[in-house]
Amino acid sequence: MRRALLYALLAMAAATFIYPFLWMAATTFKPATEVGTLSLIPDHPTFENYRVMWSRARVGRALLNSLLVATVNTTAVLVFGSITAYALARLSFPGRGLLLGASLAALLVPGQLTLIPTYALMVQLGWVDTYAALIVPYLFNVTGILILRQFFLQVPRSLIDAARLDGMGELRIIFTVFWPLAGPPLAMVGLFVFMGSWNEVLWPLLVIREEGLMTLPQLLTVFRMGGAAGPGGLAVQLAAAMVLVVPVVVAYLFLQRWFIESMTGTGLKG
C-alpha cells in the first residue's frame, strides 16, 4: 500500500515534467484552431506548422551549422581536455600547481564578463561572421578538464607504469588506456558541452549576422523576435523548438546509461 502511494507520487511528479513536453510535441501537429486546447492528441493532425517553419527560415542549414559547431566543440573539448587533464593529474612539471589554480580561478569568472573582450578579439582577428568565431573560443572547457582530471587521479599509478614499460607514449596512454576506462566522465562532459553548445544563443547573436552561418537556436530566436512565424504562430514556433530539442533528447537517450553511472560516481572495478 505504501509502495503504491510512493509510485503514485512519483508518477505525478514525472507527469508534471513530461506533460508540457508532450503538449508541445502534440501542439506542433495541431492546426491553428486547436492550439489553445490542453489535449495531447490532435483532432486533425497536420504537418502544416513544420512546412511553414521550413519555408520561412533556413532551418535545414541552421541545423547543419549547429551540428557542425556542437560536434567540433565537443570533440575538441574531450580530446584537448583529456590531454590537459592527464598532464594536470599525472605528469609532474614546474608550474603544475599554478596552472591548476589558474584553471580553478577561471571558473569564478562569469561568462558575461569575458563576452565583450572576446568579441573585440573576434573583430580584431576578422573572425566575425565565420565558423571560427563559433568554434575557436569553445575548444577548451575548464569544467571538463577538472572533471576528467578528477577521474584520471583515481586511475592507479601502476597502470601508467605498466603502459610505459609496455612501450606506450603519453598520448597513447591517454587514448588507449584511460579513455576505455573513462566512459562515464567522458559521456558526462561530452553531453554537457554538446548541450551547452547546442543551446547557446547569446554568443552567436553577437558574432554571426549572416543567415547562412546561423545556428539553430539563433535562427529560431531571430525567427520569433522578427515575427517571421506569422500571426497565430505559436504552433510554428513550437515546431521550431521541437527541431531544436529532439537531437539533445536523442543524444541523452544514447548516453544516459553512462551519464547516470557517472552522476552516481564510479570507481575502477577489478
Added chain:
Amino acid sequence: MATVSFEGVRKDFGPTTVVHDFDLQVADGELVVLVGGSGSGKSTTLRMLAGLEDVSAGVVRIGGRDVTALPPRDRDVAMVFQDYALYPHLTARDNIALGLRLRKIPPAEIDRRVGWAADVLGLGALMDRKPKQLSGGQRQRVAMGRAMVREPAVFLFDEPLSNLDAQLRGQMRGEIARLQRRLGTTTLYVTHDQVEAMTLADRLVILDGGRVQQIGAPLQVYQRPANRFVAGFIGTPPMNFIEGALGPIAAGVGAWGIRPEDVTLVAAGTPDAVTAEVALVELLGAQAHLHLDAGQHRLIVVVPGGAAPGKGAVVHLHLDPARVHRFDAAGNAVPRAD
C-alpha cells in the same frame, strides 16, 4: 640476459633524500631481493632501474649499457606490480600480447609466445577473460605472463604477492622461484616480507632509511648480520637483544643478541642456567613461542609445540655463549672469533 649495476645512485624527492649512494652489482641470471620496511627506499630503487623514476645522481647500467637517461620502454625490462596493473578493458590474452604488438613483433611470433606463457602459467582456459573475471592469483599469473613474453633482459617484481592470501602467497612464491630458475633471467625482487626474501633470494639487499645495511646470501645475512637493524629484521621471531649481563654472558659495550633457537630449556640446577617466568605462550602447532621475563630482561624462545610450559611457569634457560652476536655502541656487529 644481462647484468645490472647501480653506481652511487641517489634519489631525492625535493629536499628529502630517499635513497643514499646505492651501489649494487647483480650477476647475469641472479635473483636479488631488496628487502626493508616501508620508506626504506626499496621500491624507489626498483623504479629507478625501470626508468619510472629519475635518478638524482649516479649511474644505472643494464648489460653494461648506461640506461640512466633512457625511457622505460628502451631499457628492456619487464615489471610485475603489487596490484597487477592489468588493463581492465582487455582480455588476459590481449593484456599479455599488447607489449609485443607495440614492439611490432610479427603476429605468428606473438601467438607462439603468448601460447607458451599460457602453458607455463596454466592460464589456458582463462585467456579470454577480462581481469575482473579472474581471482587475485590468476591476475598475478597474467601479469607474470605479460612480463615473460617480453623476454626482457631483467625482470622486476614490486611486492607481487602482497595482495594475495597467505596460502596462495606460498604457492606463488614457489612458482616464481621455479620460473626464474627455468628462464634464468636476471631478477630484482622487492618485498617487505623477510620470509619471502629469505626463501627466494640468491642474494639479499637489506635497506633501511634509504641506506644499504647489508648485502649477502640469505644464510650469511642470518648468521652474520652486519648490524643490529639486520639482526632484528631478518628472522622470525626476531633476535633477542639484551643490554647488560645475563647468565654466562657478560655485558659488552653495546647490546648483545641471541636468536630464539639458540636459547634452550634446561633442568633446574644446571650450571649457569637463567631462571625466567613465562609471560605469554604463542602456540603455532609444531612449535611454540615463549615470551619470557628474566629479571628486567625479556626474551623469546622457540620450543616444540607439545612441550610448551603454561603461562606463569618458571623455566630454566641455557644461553649458548658461542651463538651470541655482539654489537658496538653504534649498533654495528663486532666480528665473532669463529
